[in-house]
Amino acid sequence: MALETSAAAPAPVRQIATAIAGWVDRLGAIWVEGQLAQINRRPGMATVFMTLRDTVADVSVPLTAPRTLVDSLNPPLVEGASVVVHAKPSYYANRGSMSLQVREIRMVGLGELLAQLERRRQLLAAEGLFDPARKRRLPFLPARVGLVTAPNSAAERDVLENARRRWPAVDFEVAHATMQGTRCAGEVMEALERLDRHPEVDVVVVARGGGSVEDLLPFSDEALVRTVHRMTTPVVSAIGHEQDSPLLDLVADVRASTPTDAAKLVVPDVVEEMGGVARTRDRLRSLVAAHVAREQAGLDALRSRPSLADPRTLVDARGDELVLLRERARRSLSHRLDRAADEIDHQRARARALSPLATLRRGYAVLQDVDGHVVTSVDDLAPGADVSVRVADGRVHATTTRLEPLLESSTTPIPEDDTDG
Secondary structure (H helix, E strand, C coil): CCCCCCCCCCCCHHHHHHHHHHHHHCCCCEEEEEEEEEEEECCCCCEEEEEEECCCCCCEEEEEEEHHHHHCCCCCCCCCCEEEEEEEEEEECCCCEEEEEEEEEEECCHHHHHHHHHHHHHHHHHCCCCCHHHCCCCCCCCCEEEEEECCCCHHHHHHHHHHHHHCCCCCEEEEECCCCCCCHHHHHHHHHHHHHHCCCEEEEEEEECCCCCCCCHHHHCHHHHHHHHHCCCCEEEEECCCCCCCHHHHHCCEECCCHHHHHHHHCCCHHHHHHHHHHHHHHHHHHHHHHHHHHHHHHHHHHCCHHHHCCHHHHHHHHHHHHHHHHHHHHHHHHHHHHHHHHHHHHHHHHHHHCHHHHHHCCCCEEEECCCCECCCHHHCCCCCEEEEEECCEEEEEECCCCCCCCCCCCCCCCCCCCCC
């Protein structure tokens, strides 16, 4: 019902806003197609705010959708995706703005295609085809490089020219294949299998010079992805440009952003490597020279020592020491011999002093009977007994004629000239 207002009786803002909200609320849910221009997820809010833009005209409308609805989509919503939404118009009286309350979101066109590719990517990733642990390292200098590309294409020229510019001796095994269209995936798989069986091919490059999502769709073919996963030769994917990402990039051992980048990855730069060799050689020469100089300095120090400068110095010094030691030994031995001789003389004098022969030479004699027993008492003999007298220079045989005991109190000495007993 139209509001009756006039300049004299105007309606307040709240009444107009409420009326507009009632009119919009009577509109039913509608299906709307467009492109998502903006997605805003505010922290702590259960509502996601988006902007849906017309694909032809410069017209847009705000969308509001529950966060649970947006998060449940697979693949996730991204800005620029083409979608069809089922929504109901809603007018917010407090802010005086209108939006579409989304109840359902569907991908269409390119968006649906990207959604299918995302589901395929998740399926193959769950099987481990994109596992980084299975990625193989590229050889430093391959004997031969396999190249899968379209005949007479810019990608082929980029790879061959840049690789040969970096390493002129590089050898290529080129396998041509259709790089777009319905036959692309099958021909690329056949070329990859042929190069994988080649005994001299150490690495394979798949190169294409970019294109639209539809042009690159064959390189996300599941059969092609599984073929690359089964290969024993490392694979470099050079499909599209930096912003393109077909599934072949994920399963390949190395991803190159462009065909030119692939050429830089598969072969080293000969100028850089020669420079590295020269720097290493100079460093080794410096190390060897420093080591030789250090050892020469050590030898010079050893050679400058007196013992090596004149080896006879040590011999002469030791000879002088030997002469001194010999003289000391002779003096010590002479002193010891002299002391020993003196000791022998003393011992000999003592022995001579204690010898019975010395006593005999002083005039004493030893009287023995016929049996050789020494007579020490007159009681040991009888008159007329035969005796022998031992003197200093011989023996006297005699016969006793008389025995005369010596009184104890008698001090009369025995005559020295009494030889008869």
